[in-house]
Amino acid sequence: MPGARKAVDLFAGPGGWDIGAMRLGLHVTGIERDHAACETRRAAGLGTVEGDVRDHGPADFPDATDLIGSPPCQPFSVGGKGRGRKALDTVLHLAQMLASRQNIALALKGFDDERTGLVLEPLRWALEAIDSGRPYRTILLEQVPTVLPVWEAFAAILRAEGYSATAGRLHAEEYGVPQTRIRAFLIATLEGEARLPQPTHERYRRGAQMQGTFGLQPWISMADAIGWGMTHRPALTVAVGTAAGGPDPSCVGGSGARATLYGERDAGRWITCTRIVDAAELPAYRGGRRDTIRVTPHDAALLQTFPAGHPFQGSVTKRYEQIGNAVPCLLAEHVIATAHGMPITRPEIQAA
Structure with missing residues (x-):
């Protein structure tokens, strides 16, 4: 990957996306407002801006060529109170308002949980970058599976702006991650056809033995x-x-x-x-x-x-x-590599 590629990571946390990106040679600056997570990032040598994503925009990162984001999952999580799930229709409506370049600031104040509206921030960033004449080459987003309809709406909006875009659910164990985590991803690109990464490992199925069939490695226990x-x-x-x-x-x-x-x-x-x-x-x-x-x-x-x-x-x-x-680092690496048309050549992580 050319050294000029630089990404900005919204809601960057301790660096799940960024560790995967660094393994591929992509420089990332993360925005995160949780102080402990920022301290973790600094200790790990990750580029960090401590602050609120809503207080920043593409103009603050003029050298960024790519956008990454994992908005807070708690409002949408099955294990949470579900306010975000109940507000999905409103979120989808606001996404369309953003696509037509309408101001949604007043509408965002209507959410019971302010974190619900944060899922719209990556779209705001993407559209502002487009309007400034410096669109991001790739846009990679992740959330819990219940947010897939939002990512599908974003994909349609970005296609109308000239991107190739796709969204879907990925099973972490199919990419060498030793846990059965399912997440919804969006991949949008201006460089070729957007696609989800191909599994490298078998999917876990209860009662099935680790076999390694059809060219796939066994899942990792x-x-x-x-x-x-x-x-x-x-x-x-x-x-x-x-x-x-x-x-x-x-x-x-x-x-x-x-x-x-x-x-x-x-x-x-x-x-x-x-x-x-x-x-x-x-x-x-x-x-x-x-x-x-x-x-x-x-x-x-x-x-x-x-x-x-x-x-x-x-x-x-x-x-x-x-x-x-955090996003599992290895899963993030697979998504980034696929979006950038790069193979993962290093050995898979299999043991501590």
Whole structure:
């Protein structure tokens, strides 16, 4: 990739997109308002602007050739209160208003959760860049699956502006990520035909054995990735919240997910964690249960395919939040490589 390619990453978090981009030679500057996430980014040497995406625009990053974004997922998440899901029709209407270059500032104030309207920010950026005569060469967006109708609407809008664009759901384990995470992606490009990346690994199916068929590699188990845990399936989606709004200490998706972990352990499809774990990394045990399964921030980061030792900053709670909110680095790398017509030549991440 030419050295001149530079991207701006909206809602950049601790660097999930950016680690993937850096592996491909793309320079990224991320905008993030969470201080702990910004500290993580700085410690990792990632370009960082600490602030609100709404206070910036393409004119502030005149050298940026590409746009990346992962708006906050909480309003749209199945595990959240669902305000964003209820407001999807309004979001789609506002997207059309933006496409016709109408001001939507007043309408945005009508959302119960201000984060709902943030999903429209990447479209604002894209249209402002087009109107300035410096359109982004590629636009890559990610969110929870319930946002796919928004990405499909954005794709139609961007096609009308001259882009090739597509949107769809990707299963993280099909790209070498050791967890069953599903996310909705938008890929738009001015350089050829937009397409989603082709899987490199098999999709996980309950009860199926790892085989590696039809030219695909076997999916990667939780135990393969972090050295302990489930041997016959990937980890469950690394979660960021509970019904109470805080990070799930198991960091693998709530009570149903914990039941799955216990079931796999009790069935013998399990490797016990034998390494010494720093107690400061783990939340307090609940109810006096000393056998409670707890995934540390270190383990959760590896399940998200962050490089070992990625310097997450802040409290344990803030580290869990950053990890759970991030795009898996390896999945991001596949999406970026496909959008830029590049192969991934380095070995896949398979173990800690």
